[in-house]
Amino acid sequence: MRGEVPVRLTTTQMTMAGFIAGILTSSAALADGGKPLDGLRGAIEPSGLSIEAEYTGEWVSAHQGAADGKSFFLDNVNVLVNWDLEKAFGLKGTTLYMNVLGNSGDRPNDRIGTLEGVSNLEVADGRFKVYEFAVEQAFGDNTSVSFGYIDLNAHFYATDASGLLVGPPYGIGTELAATGSNGPSIFPSTSLALVGKxxxxxxxxxxxxxxGARAHNWGDPGSSNNFNEGSLVIAEAGLTSRGLLALGGWRYTDKVAAYRPTGPAASIQPWGIYGLVEQPLIESETGPSVTGFVRAGVSDGDTSDFTGSFSAGFLVDRALPGRPNSQFSLGVRHAYVSDQFKDTARSNGDTPKSGESGVEVTVADQLTSSISLQGSLHYAPNPGAVKSAEDALISSVRLTVAF
Structure with missing residues (x-):
């Protein structure tokens, strides 16, 4: 029945509403403008330890398309621990950091059917895991090396101005995100890595x-050998004098099967290049400030469903009058599909398009030092890049609590 919400969703919503209400009404730390863990942070700070914890709950509702009338709930827990080993043990320039990640809830895109997804919190299988665990060694002010389980997107193919948008393609290009047998070392699984800056x-x-070419964290099913399928090598260079202008490239060391519609299949090393532009458009110390971004990448096009992607948009800080922490963002995206994708669609009786597009608008505000609220609206014409698919219209609301 259209508009019907599963009982499980209603129960989760009630639980979350009670949880947030309890925090807002009973926590003296929040009432005083602090965070619940501020006392612990103060106690452990002399030892070089710092801790941040955050919970995000998201309600996604479909208003048009394959999932019309359906609602979904999903959530995310992050616990970040940094340990300054110079302060603790005198190891100059050494930092140990860990990110514990937990995800649960529904999988809305299974019903909505976009290629690029509508929520960067959605995972195939929810679980708690040690998402990042690495040590970073700085050599002076200009050089550092990190080793361990590392999120590739924290260092490569990222723009700050696109970070408020909740669609996955605004975090990392789809043509790279779609590679690897378990994806590259990005959310929700990382791999062992060595990163130099x-x-x-x-x-x-x-x-x-x-x-490691195969992303796999402790707690993920399957082989834990991140390098049993070779390595993913990536490099990025950029200028930051005013905003960001960057160029990057990546390549896998092992060959994989390539799809060639005009000839026999071959084996090649998947590769790609990308560019990033981020520039201030309006600068203000007190009023709205606007930063624009453009992101584009291409790949070999023979080893995945995508040949490239493009996204652009802008971020407005201090977007709402009298709300200094409010933000507004708009983003447009397009993923170009490969010949392999098109031929598969035709064999299934569909008429493929050249790719999938989408538009997202979002507004967010920090209500207290610990509570923030964000609402988003997504529009995706012909999701799945097939002409028969009905246009999708989706809204989402996020509530984030920082501890």
């Missing part, structure tokens, strides 16, 4: 990373 000048940087 170097700043030749104050306004430039070079980053190089070698990641």
């Amino acid at each position: 170097f700043k030749p000048t104050e306004n430039s940087y070079l980053r190089v990373g070698v990641f």
Whole structure:
């Protein structure tokens, strides 16, 4: 029945509403403008330890398309621990960091049917895991090396101005996200990696990373050998004198089967290049400030369903009058599909398009030092890049509690 919400969703919503209400009404720390863990942070700070914890709950509702009338709930828990080993043990420039990640809830895109997804919280299988665990060694102010389980997207193919948008393609290009047997080392699973960062000048940087080609964290099913399918090598160079201008490239060391519609299948090393532009458009100390972004990438096009992707948009800080922490963002996206995808669609009786597009608008505000609220609206014409699919219209609401 249209508009019917599963009992499980209603129960979850009631539980979350009670949880948030309890925090808002009973926590003296929140009433005083602090966070519940501020006392613990103060106690452990002399030892070089710092801790941040955050819970995000999201309600996704479909208003048009394959999932019309359906609602979904999903959530995310992050616990970040940093340990300054110089302060603790005198190890100059050494930091140990860990990110514990927990996800649960529904999988809305299974019903909505977009290629690129509508929520960057959605996972195939929810569980708690040690998502990142690495040590970073700094050599002076301009050079550092990190080793361990590392999120590739924390260092490569990222723009700050697109970070408020909740659609996955605004975090990392779809043509890279779709590679690897279990994806590259990005949410929700990372791999062992070595990442080096170097700043030749104050306004430039070079980053190089070698990641296990098979993402797998402790707690994930299957083989834990991140390098049993080779490595993913990636490099990015950028200028930061005003905003960001960057160029990056990546390549897998092992060959995989390639799809060639005009000839026999071959084996090649998947590869891609990408570019990032992020520039301030309106600058203000007190009123709205606007930053624009453009992100684009291409790949070999023979080893996945995508040949490239493009996204662009802008972020407005201090978007609402009298709300200094409010933000507004708009993003447009397009993923170009490969010949392999098109031929598969035709064999299933569909008429494929050249790719999938989408538009997202979102507004967020920090209500207290610990509570923030964000609402988003997504529109995706012909989701799944097939002409027969009805246009999708989706809204989402996120409530985030920082501890």
